[in-house]
Amino acid sequence: MAASQDAGKVRRMQPHWAPPTGTQVPRLKLYNSLTRQKEVFIPQCGNKVAWYSCGPTVYDASHMGHARSYISFDILRRVLHDYFNYDVLYVMNITDIDDKIIKRARQSHLLESYASNGKSHSELLQDVAQAMQVFTKKMETEEDADKRTMQQSIAEKVKQVVCELNVAIEEGRPEDAIQATRKRLLEVACDPLGEWLDAALSATVTDNSIFNKLPRFWEGEFHKDMTALNVLPADCLTRVSEYCPEIVEYVQKIIDNGFAYESNGSVYFTTDMFDRSSGHSYAKLVPEAYGDSKELLGGEGDLCITEDRLSEKRSPNDFALWKASKPGEPAWDSPWGKGRPGWHIECSVMASSICGESIDIHTGGFDLKFPHHDNELAQAEAYFGNDHWVRYFLHTGHLTIAGCKMSKSLKNFITIKEALQQYSARQLRLAFLLHSWKDTLDYSSNTMELAIQYERSVNEFFLTVKDIVRSTPSSGVEAFSKWNDAEKDLDAKFHERRSAIHEALCDSVDTRTTMDHLRELVSAGNVYIRGRREGKQPPNRALLKGIAVYITHMLKIFGAIESEDPIGFPLTTEGSQNLEETVMPYLTAFADFREGVRKVAREQKVVAILEQCDSVRDEVLPNLGVRLEDVEGQVATLKLVDKETLLREKETKRQEEEKKRLEKERRKQEQLDAQAAREAQKRMPPWDLFRSEKDKYSAFDDKGMPTHDVTGKELPKSATKKLAKLYQQQEKKYNDYLKSVDSNQKENAST
Structure with a gap:
């Protein structure tokens, strides 16, 4: 009995506990061109992602259309690997037979x-x-x-x-x-x-x-361009010329499966038979384009759009898997004679060779949907006998040049090398990050100016935080300061933005929204810093450092920052040495010395020394790539900025000051002119006040008062009354003027 009472007592003493309800963490969704909607991303083999990307056809210089696709794919790949921690195998082809x-x-x-x-x-x-x-x-x-x-x-x-x-x-x-x-x-x-x-x-x-x-030459140039854009190289690179034996075997199996036929040494895929067969459908990506003869012909290649070639097909919808080579064309051996691969078959074969019978992700430009990617799908599914060769198809949007279509055939394209002469690789990447990867992007001066402004504002925040971190203790008791409402508010905003960024990246890697949230985080940090300095209190070092490190980390994930520095955009010397780490101790010592000199000069009122200190700040340091900002009552802020930026800022400041000076002179002159007009008004006799206004009045009395308007009509009494009032006011001004003149004359006579 006593034992049971003790057990009950123990149960009553145990506290009740239940797990928190919390919120559901969003899962990654990707916009799938196959379904034309966002789908939850589920790889087929645990955490491993098999990814095949259509590479370039290398016959000319890479242009901004290539940059649009490959920078976008690079961002998506980095996010999946570095943010969502997927094990990505990234395969890309080079079309060197075409x-x-x-x-x-x-x-x-x-x-x-x-x-x-x-x-x-x-x-x-x-x-x-x-x-x-x-x-x-x-x-x-x-x-x-x-x-x-x-x-x-x-x-x-x-x-x-x-x-x-x-x-x-x-x-x-x-x-x-x-x-x-x-x-x-x-x-x-x-x-x-x-x-x-x-x-x-x-x-x-x-x-x-x-x-x-x-x-081979243009492939080399392509790789150089990708390196210059900080695009990661593929894990596996495939070239069509290296896969011709595999392509022949692949085509033979499609024939054996009943979905292709030989004709005059060429082999064609029979789309109608494939589409009618159980478990298959043709033109999955763009079913409305089925039978579009113009698009189908465009996919066959210029050398194959001839009457003899077209007559070989059983149906206009059929497309070439293998092309019999004519004189003057490269050729490989095959059971059907000397020939070369069709355009579409190459990707099916190479992707299947590396990734197997089903690929997690297939990427390419929007213009490749039909017929290229639809033909890829049909070929591979005819080969494997399945209906799921690709699980997620991702297509980047078009790139326009100042609102116009860009095309090599139109010769209006901007090469990547040309773009990099005007903008940095980071600025180009930021421009793409500020837009959705699947939407049309317009490459123009306005687009790039937005990217440059974004880079400038984020970089300024990084420089400010670096200065705060340098100027406050990094360890010990002084390194930790009490959190007040300002710190708690900033931390809450930090958490909100991180959660919002995760949600945006889960929403088909929405970098545009993500970049907006990062911008808002920068703005919140700047407001906090400004408030602390206005209150003459040091900002919280640890909190700001955490925010800056997070923003840096996200930009590293996006490929916008290459260095290992925990905060900000890197500044390196030619030998890749960290410039900031090298010179900042010397600059800090100089700034401290300068502040001591300024203090003595202010106390002893030595203006010339203060002017010299300002001259060093405004004239010397900017030419060395250093911005020194004097903050009243606080230690000066030091920032390393590229020389060109500082000189532009200096010139802008000079222009603004000149504009203010000219505006000040204009206002002063207006005041002088108004004063002169008032003085001239005083000297006018009242009987001359209205006589000059011939456009208003045609007759006057002996006192100079108007009696008739310009048409000869007598003025009404109401108008005469108003004019009389003005006459009296001028009469008073004139009499006062005469009195002042008389007074001055008497004063001069007495002296």
């Missing part, structure tokens, strides 16, 4: 040979004329308005240089001048002349090495 590459390589080879064959000036002019006849006919039938405008521009340039060369020859100008004009003609006429030579001589090109030389 109709564009074959044509460009062949034409470049033929143009080089033509330029060195010693043709006379008249022969060159005759050949260019024939090439332009063909080019003009093509231009007249071009349906695309943008392309036609580009072709017209080429034709005008060729016409102009042809005229210049004829004039130079007729006038007998020096041979070096004629040769310079001739060289320029070959440059401006390279497209029409290359097409003309290719049409006549393509079959004579038998050296297959030229088809390897061109893509």
Whole structure:
């Protein structure tokens, strides 16, 4: 009995505990082009993510359209790996066999040979004329308005240089001048002349090495551009030229499975049969484009849009898996004869070779949806016999140039190298981060100015926090200060922004919203610092450092910061030494010495020394990339900023001061003019007050008062009354003036 009572007592003494309800943490969702909505991201193999990305077709310089895709993919990849901690295998291909590459390589080879064959000036002019006849006919039938405008521009340039060369020859100008004009003609006429030579001589090109030389060069340039943009290299890089045996085997199996057929040495995929078969559907990404002959032809390549090629197909909807090689084209052995891979098959084969029968993520540009990616899906699912070769398809949005479509074929593209001459890689990345990865992005001066302003405001916050961290104890009792309401409010905002950022990144990696939250966090930090300094209290070092470290960490995840520094954008010397760590101790010692000198100068009122201290701050240090800010009653703030930025700030400040000076002088002159007008008004006799206003009055009485308006009509009594009042006021001013003159005369006479 006693034992049971004791047990009950123990139970009554045990406290009640229940877990907190809390909130549900959001899960990562990605916008899936296959479903056209956001889907919860669930990899197929635990934490591992198999990711295949369509790489470039390397026949020319990489442009901002490439930057749009590959920077966006790089951001997505970094977020999945570094923020969500997925184990990502990132595979990217290089298309080094393609109709564009074959044509460009062949034409470049033929143009080089033509330029060195010693043709006379008249022969060159005759050949260019024939090439332009063909080019003009093509231009007249071009349906695309943008392309036609580009072709017209080429034709005008060729016409102009042809005229210049004829004039130079007729006038007998020096041979070096004629040769310079001739060289320029070959440059401006390279497209029409290359097409003309290719049409006549393509079959004579038998050296297959030229088809390897061109893509290898441009692939190297592409990798250099990606490195300059801080885009991480792929974990696995595949080239079409290295996978031709696998492509042949892949195509054979598709034939064996009943979804492809051989025709005249080429192999075509039968889309109708695939679409009708159980468990399959064609054009999953863009079903409304099924049967779009223009898009389908565009995917086949220029060299295959010929009557004999098109007649080989059983249906216009079928597309090439393997193309029989014609003379002047590279070729590989196959059961169907010498040939080369179709464009779409390469990605299916290479992605399957590395990632297997089902890929977690497949990425590419928006313009690749149809037919390229839809054809990829059909080929792979015909090969594996499944209906889920890709789980999540992610497509980046278009890039426009100042609102206009950008295209290599239109020759209005900006190369990555050209963009990097005007903006830094970080600024370009910030511009992309400030937009959704799946929406159209307009590359313009306005877009880049927003990115530059964002960089400037965040960098200024970093510099301020660094100065606070340097100027306060880092350890010991003094390192910890009491949190008051200001600190608690800032910490609450810090937590709110972090939660909001996590939610935004879970929402299909919404970097635009994320960057807004980071900006708000910077603003909250600046408001807190300003409030503390106005109250002459030191800001809390640990709290601000935590915020700055977090913002830095997020920008590192996004690839906008490359260094290992815990706070801010790096400043490095040529030897990659941390400039801040190297010079800041010396700058701090100098600033402390300067503050001591200023204190003595103020106490002893030595103005010249104070002026010298200001001169060092305003004239000397900015030229060294140092901003020193004097804060009343506190230690001066030191910030390392690039020299160009400081000099621009200095010039802006000078212009603003000059503007203020001119405005001050203008107001002063207005006051003087008004004073002079008032003085002149006093000296006017009242009988002359209205006589000059001939546009208002036509008759006056003997006192100078108006009696009739300009039309000759007698003035009403109400108007006469108002004028009489003005007359009396002027009469008083004039009498006062006369009295002052009389008084001055008497005073002068007495002296």
